[in-house]
Amino acid sequence: MKAGSDAEERLVRGQGDFLADLDLDALEACFVRSPYPHARVQSISLPGGRGLTGAQLARLAGPLRVDGPGLKAVPWWPLAVEKVRFVGEAVAVVWAEDRYLAEDLADETEVDYEPIPAGPLHEEAPDGVLYESRREGGDFEAAFGRAARVLERTFKTARQTPIPLEARGVVARWDGAAGRLTVWTSTQVPNLVRTVLASSLQLAEGDVRVIVPVVGGGFGLKAHVFPEELAVAALARHLGRTVRWVEDRRENLLASAHAHEETVRLRLALDDQGRFLAVDAEVSCDVGAYSVFPFSASLEPVTTGQTLFGPYALEAFRLHASGLASSKCPAGAYRGVGMNAAAFATERMVDIAARELGLDPLELRRRNAIREFPTVTAAGRELDSGDYLGLLGRLDAPYRELRRQQAEARREGRLFGIGVGFFNEHSGTGASEYQTRGITTIPGVDSARVRVGEDGTIEIATGGADAGQGHAETYRLLAARELGVAAEKVVVFEGDTDACPPGSGTFVSRGAVGGLTALTEALREVAEKDLAPGLEVTRVVDPKQVFPSGAHLAAVEVDPLGLNPRVIRYLAVEDCGVVVNERAAEAQVRGGVAMGMGGVLLEEIRYSEDGQPLASTLLDYLVPLAPDVPEIEIEHQESPSPLTALGSKGVGEAGTIGAFAAVANAVADAVQAELNELPCSPDRIFHLRRS
Amino acid sequence: MEQSLRVKVNGQAVKREVPPRLTLADFLRDRLRLTGTHLGCEHGVCGACTVLLDGDAVRACLLLAVQADGREVTTVEGMGEPGRLTPLQRAFLEHGAFQCGFCTPGFLATGEALLRSGRRLSRAELPDLLAGNLCRCTGYGPIVDAILEAAGSR
Incomplete structure (x- = not known):
């Protein structure tokens, strides 16, 4: 088109x-x-x-x-x-x-x-296991051996659909x-x-x-x-x-495809200073009846496993991940994928640890945040860039202000809670990384072609596919900046396999990683050749994962009668590297946070015991409405990625991932209960408070 | 068995024979090719198909075409003129009140009905008045801003 x-x-x-x-x-x-x-x-x-x-x-x-x-x-x-x-x-x-x-x-x-x-x-899987993997990093036994304390909890996220x-x-x-x-x-x-x-x-x-x-x-x-x-x-x-x-x-x-039905069992080893030593994780996902194409039944087990305790320095990490078949709709990708469950489980666990240790939750995060970049984590992730203390520092003042409000609210008997969601995430997974995972069904490359028309028109064609993110606007801005042409002179083609160079499409924020790298390189080569009419440059990039990060802060009030949680304040501090198009980036964050609020508070597809789905209309499957979403404050911190042409890291999933942690922690704080299962619905809160 | 339908759509008189079970939304989309009215759920929740029926915002998926007989329907195609957008359409563009744009015609119809109602729109109340339209992209804030701005400019 x-x-x-x-x-x-x-x-x-x-x-x-x-x-x-x-x-x-x-x-x-x-x-x-x-x-x-x-x-x-x-x-x-x-x-x-x-x-x-x-x-x-x-x-x-x-x-x-x-x-x-x-x-x-x-x-x-x-x-x-x-x-x-x-x-x-x-x-x-x-x-x-x-x-x-x-x-x-x-x-x-x-x-x-x-x-x-x-x-x-399936005859091919008599035990019902469609995917299974184990990994271990660091000296696991030693780390657990010298732990002053080990906490163990199980977290569950709900089956949802986009x-x-x-x-x-x-x-x-x-x-x-x-x-x-x-x-x-x-x-x-x-x-x-x-x-x-x-x-x-x-x-x-x-x-x-x-x-x-x-x-x-x-x-x-x-x-x-x-x-x-x-x-x-x-x-x-x-x-x-x-x-x-x-x-x-x-x-x-x-x-179509469902997502997010996961059980995450965590054991966290801590020393006597509240430092996280090691994590032992058991991730099991209900992947439904088939292995989705192209991501397969490994999609959520792998992405959750990779993301657990992502922003924290650990000495060792052990993971057992599995994808289990069930007579339900196959599970696939839904904004944030398994990273949502990982952020939810991790950040709930951190709040639980803070409570057990009598430490302030924000302080406990600061104590354990990764400080040096680039680095390779115990879980084997190669973090390209970041400033995690910087992210947490930006929450400091609003956090203290909210704690003051909370003290007042509690004196009045109101259920007022504050939650932090601190996370990193991977974006722009490339061909070689998919191959390492054994997935050969995803091309993993990103491409862009720039052509100079006879009349000076700049034609951009990419292997991406816009679904409302505003690719064309971003490309025009970039072309205007790199080539010095008027944005109106730029025409964008995407989503036509006859007219565009082959690429992987648009998911896992790859547009801001491989996509913009390919486009920027092509534009720069065209600029070097003085925009000669007829000139055509195509770039194909095999990107390497980069790591956006963020720290979110939510305040929730739960009404004491209906037990309906309501988000009353939300601040998202994002680090998606260099922000290329601020309007588009903020739109992604705002929409992503709203979606994450739905993921924590509303969205759930339940099945009856005999396998009948219980949500077949939008009256049963609830998504956020206008009155459910407060104003979302956004701040940017920019830690440029050294691995992309512009230093950008992508921001499509960040809002959702952060909200899964921040909103859930805020509700748990409001009702003073261990709310470790999603969604945080009134009936769940009711039963938890009674028990 | 078909029934006669006379309806004014975007200012134009239309006469058609239609099956009684044809919804207003499908009549607009399939028979008149006015495809700006979108179908997001076909069970009256998402509001994407909202149009104006004699000035009121209604869900075109829940009405039969024959129920519009003798009445006047305005769809998104009837808002603004070539080369000129309505203040509400302009405000939607300026505020980034959409990303994918699928819900937009429905919000424009709901917003237009609110603006024409003459009631005072406040930031505190407006979100409740928009609870009959779903948007999955924007988080609603820019939509609220756009409608408030259009209300202020009237």
């Missing part, structure tokens, strides 16, 4: 061209989805000639599958073949001239299921004469979709074009390749017609 300088104005005029707005003369596809969590599909009776079963579609398209160390490579077919493994899994697809008629056909489809009461979901306001959607068109497939899809990863479509449908990559329309929010959900994308493309080729599927919210809640 081309983003001209009128792109934003088009959005306020309702001319955004989101996927469902494209006028492509398509048949409407509708999926028939399983009401059973685990069942054998005995037979399917489709309305005359207007549908395909899973077995029939399996002859047209191959499955998604991720292999790698510690992983069980289980196939995920475009439609279930033989058996279903979660409520909402598609077993058949039907089509008609319009959506109403297609839904009628889906209702008329008869499927015989034989429920499977027990037994493994809810981009625009759900998923795909349109596929088959050009039989040219043997070419064109797919429009609302995705963060166009090149990956192309690669997978080509291999699943046995086409050459060059014969597949993926176009990304304006995307109505992604938040990680759209960083996957989904079975529906394969099914719709296979159907278009099969029928020789353009086929469209636009997901509805019920499908989105039941069967």
